[in-house]
Amino acid sequence: MKIRKQKTALVTGGAGFIGSHLCRRLLEREYYVICLDNYFTGRRENVRDLVGNPNFELLRHDVVEPLHIEVDRIYHLACPASPPHYQYNPIKTLKTSIMGTHNMLGLARRIRARIFQASTSEVYGDPEVHPQPESYNGNVSVNGIRSCYDEGKRAAETLCYDYHRIHGVEIRVARIFNTYGPNMDPADGRVVSNFIVQALRGEDLTIYGDGSQTRSFCYVSDLVTGILDLTDLDDFTGPLNIGNDGEFTVRELAELVIRLTGSKSKLVQRPLPEDDPTRRKPDLSLARQKINYRAAVPLEQGLKDTIAYFRDVLLPE
Ligand code: NAD
Ligand code: UDP
Numbered sequence: 001m002k003i004r005k006q007k008t009a010l011v012t013g014g015a016g017f018i019g020s021h022l023c024r025r026l027l028e029r030e031y032y033v034i035c036l037d038n039y040f041t042g043r044r045e046n047v048r049d050l051v052g053n054p055n056f057e058l059l060r061h062d063v064v065e066p067l068h069i070e071v072d073r074i075y076h077l078a079c080p081a082s083p084p085h086y087q088y089n090p091i092k093t094l095k096t097s098i099m100g101t102h103n104m105l106g107l108a109r110r111i112r113a114r115i116f117q118a119s120t121s122e123v124y125g126d127p128e129v130h131p132q133p134e135s136y137n138g139n140v141s142v143n144g145i146r147s148c149y150d151e152g153k154r155a156a157e158t159l160c161y162d163y164h165r166i167h168g169v170e171i172r173v174a175r176i177f178n179t180y181g182p183n184m185d186p187a188d189g190r191v192v193s194n195f196i197v198q199a200l201r202g203e204d205l206t207i208y209g210d211g212s213q214t215r216s217f218c219y220v221s222d223l224v225t226g227i228l229d230l231t232d233l234d235d236f237t238g239p240l241n242i243g244n245d246g247e248f249t250v251r252e253l254a255e256l257v258i259r260l261t262g263s264k265s266k267l268v269q270r271p272l273p274e275d276d277p278t279r280r281k282p283d284l285s286l287a288r289q290k291i292n293y294r295a296a297v298p299l300e301q302g303l304k305d306t307i308a309y310f311r312d313v314l315l316p317e
Contacts (some may be wrong), residue, residue, distance in 0.1 A: 013077035015042030063100030074202025084189035090148030097152025181220030182309035199263035209250030209272030219302030229291040244295035
């Protein structure tokens with residue numbers, strides 16, 4: 001008898017913003033997808049249309065606890081990503097990053113699965129090198145309010161490299177730069193969703209500090225392509241920057257959101273949170289070389305699509 005073996009992917013944090021897009025793209029590639037989440041920041045609405053798909057399964061689980069399951073690939077994204085959410089319970093954030101990644105690496109080792117690790121540009125901290133290449137070791141505070149996330153993600157990366165060196169686990173590490181798009185929670189607290197929600201509600205847009213700090217914003221479809229392509233590579237562990245290298249000040253972003261929404265909202269200043277990085281932009285040379293990566297969606301186009309999503313969520317007819 002010939003048994004057709006369908007590949008199975010585990011997506012941790014699959015009901016979150018990025019995870020929900022990744023689940024869809026894996027289903028399109030004919031994977032059987034197990035979407036694991038503890039719903040701390042993720043929402044069932046993000047994957048509601050997938051429930052009932054015979055190739056899709058939801059699993060409520062906290063990655064801090066060990067998991068026994070058989071899969072071919074692990075995409076490990078479970079971790080709150082928005083500063084207000086990861087600062088809500090910093091000890092839990094560290095446990096999620098370190099114990100969660102340890103559990104997923106242990107699983108990958110036992111079942112010989114390749115594992116993708118969602119790392120972050122935050123490993124560069126408040127960078128003194130600009131733009132940031134993968135070879136830059138970063139400037140990270142060990143005791144600030146962002147440290148639970150930054151140091152947690154750094155330690156998680158270290159665990160990946162050690163599991164690779166010692167146990168031969170096939171790891172793929174991406175450093176993700178600020179990503180935005182549909183399925184962000186309106187209450188997420190990150191800058192793109194905050195500004196769009198505020199503009200659509202006619203509220204003031206809250207600029208932290210003077211708004212001169214910069215970020216480079218990546219549309220989620222570009223990021224997911226990068227994640228899939230990196231994980232498919234057979235001979236490269238990473239780390240690999242994935243993002244968009246267009247750089248904007250926070251004030252420029254606010255003005256663009258006002259223009260694209262046609263909102264009458266004003267800009268107001270709020271205190272700059274501690275350790276807020278001054279500038280950030282990925283050096284994408286290695287991504288171009290390794291996976292022929294190109295961020296295809298410019299900020300204005302991505303914002304239009306994201307605004308359309310939030311209009312539907314916030315102002316349904
Ligand atoms: P998100 O908050 O929308 O998604 C995170 C998901 O993980 C949520 O569904 C949440 O409920 C789940 N989760 C959190 N703790 C968990 C736990 N202990 N057990 C099981 N599930 C848990 O954020 P996102 O933007 O989709 O981020 C996904 C991943 O990408 C995170 O690891 C994040 O650090 C990383 N990342 C994101 C960005 C970005 O700009 N969006 C940038 C860098 C890195
Ligand atoms: N920010 C802001 N107003 C907001 C939310 C965030 O000015 O309502 C600023 C924040 O201080 C930071 C930038 O926007 O300088 C990006 O913040 P976000 O939380 O999206 O991501 P991160 O700081 O982790 O890159």
